Every structure is written in C-alpha cells, then in structure tokens.
Amino acid sequence: MLDGLDGLNEALGHIERHLDGEIDPAVLARLAATSEYHFRRMFSALAGMPLSEYVRRRRLTVAAAEVLAGERTLLDIAVRYGYGSGDAFARAFRAVHGIGPSEARQSGAVLNAQPRMSFRLTVEGSSSMRYRVVEKDAFRLIGKKARVPLVHVGMNPDIVAFVRGIGAETTARIAALADQEPEGIVNVSHDIGESRAEGTELDYWYGAVSSVSTVPDDLDALPVEAGTWAVFASSGMFPETLQFLWRDVFTEWFPANPYRTRPGPEMVHTVLSADGTHADAELWIPVERIPPAAV
DSSP states (O other): OOOHHHHHHHHHHHHHHTTTSOOOHHHHHHHTTSOHHHHHHHHHHHHSSOHHHHHHHHHHHHHHHHHHHTSSOHHHHHHHTTOSSHHHHHHHHHHHHSSOHHHHTSTTOOOOOOOOOOOOOOOOOSOOOOEEEEEEOOEEEEEEEEEEEOOSSSOOHHHHHHHHTTOHHHHHHHHHTOOSSSOSOEEEEESOOTTOOTTOEEEEEEEEEEOOSSOOTTSEEEEEOOEEEEEEEEEEETTHHHHHHHHHIIIIIHHHSSEEEOSSOEEEEEEEOTTSSEEEEEEEEEEEEOOGGGO
16 A cells, blocks of 8 residues: 555546546545545645646646647537537537637647646755644533634734624633633634635634533534644744645645544634734644554
C-alpha cells in the first residue's frame, strides 16, 4: 500500500486513465489509503478546488484536444467524456474555455487548459507545528450559530456582524456553560461544503464546550460524539496566522502523519490582545488514526 502523497498521486494517475470512463471517488480513496470523506477534504485543501471540479476540467481539457483534431464529431466527443447531449457538452465546454466547441475548431481559437496535477511535499525546515492529540468524551456545543460564507484570508464581515449582535449578557451566559477543554468561548466551523472554496457556506458557532444537559431556550445546541482531536497551537497576527495554520494542517500535517479527518466541528479557542491584532489560539480538528494496514 502506498503512503501519504504517493497514494494521492496514484489516485491522480487513476483519474487520468479513466477520464473517458467512470471515476469513483471510493476507488480513489482506496488508492490513497484513506476514507472517501478524508480524501475529498485533502484533495480540496491541496488542489484548491473540489475533486469534481478538477475531474471536469481535466476531461474538458483532454476533450478540447479531440475537438481541435477534428477526427470525431462533436457528439461523439461529448458522449465519450460523459455528456448526454451535444448541448450539455457545449455548455460545459464554454464554461471552461470561454467559447463553444464549434468555435474552437476555427483557426486561432484560444482555449484554457487544466494541467495534470501532482502533489509534492516541500520541507523548508524553518518552523515546526506544535500539536497534541486529545481523546474527548461526548459533549455539547452550546451557543449561537449562523450560516456564513467562508473567508480564507482576513476578517469575515458576516461573522464579525453576527458576534457583535449577540450582546454582552448572552456572551457571559454562554461562557459560563464552558466546563472542559477547549475552555471559554470557542469559534466553531461545522457543516462546511466539500470544496472549501472561498464563499462556501458553513455553520459558524459562537459557543462553549459543555456537559450541561439542559440548554437555555434562546441558545442552540449541537451534540458531539466522543472521539479523537488533534490540537494545534498558534501565536501571531490575527486572523492571518490562524487562517494559515488551518491551511497548513491540511496541506502539511495530514500528509506527514498517520491520521485522517472525521466528521465533526472544527473548534478554535482564541485569546486576543487588547488591540485585537495578535492572538494566541488553539485549533481543534476531529481526527481518527489510519489503521496500520492502510498506512
């Protein structure tokens, strides 16, 4: 069985060999020696786009070469690459290349290519990631939640507005419910879209990790099952350092360690400086150990 990035690259090779056929994400996950859930999230973090988008762009890149060659009809090419009609193929082709397949056959047409990806681990050695692994019993996340768009860099205006609207009295009551790690108020991302692209919607929670069984009527609650958490520490400019840590966990830590993500909320406990520009933070990611036979 292949390890880490080798397994991911084997999955990419499988995609290339089956661009004109069925590509089953479950098969790709097995080649990468991980779960389908983790494979999709790892791919999105490393590639910067969801798996389905990469496959679509690669298919239409290869299909474009056949369109230009002029040896097959456009309908034959459409069917070969999984489109049920010429119109569906033309719409998809235009979305990627900016022109339709008929226009592409004209001399001098300019097209867009999605290069074949390969993953490599670059080690700079200038810094290390501080982490610990924690086993937690089941708990409840109690607080306020809102559906917001994902922002990769900089302040998220929707979250800022939501938190400002909660009020000091409600914040104090939420904080008083915290009775375990991570302590105090936590900022939580849950139910994030597969792509994790900028603007993807997620459930943002401003809450507390608690064993309290009775939830106040004006607060929301999310039951969280017992499990393993990888906890990462960061200190630096807010929010950039924390956002970069989130990125590095998926692009550097997971490929180098025998863990994979599992469904669950991703939690952050943050201590801000007085001027709000610096933060000491802990990022909690739900994980599970990869079985030794699959490593």
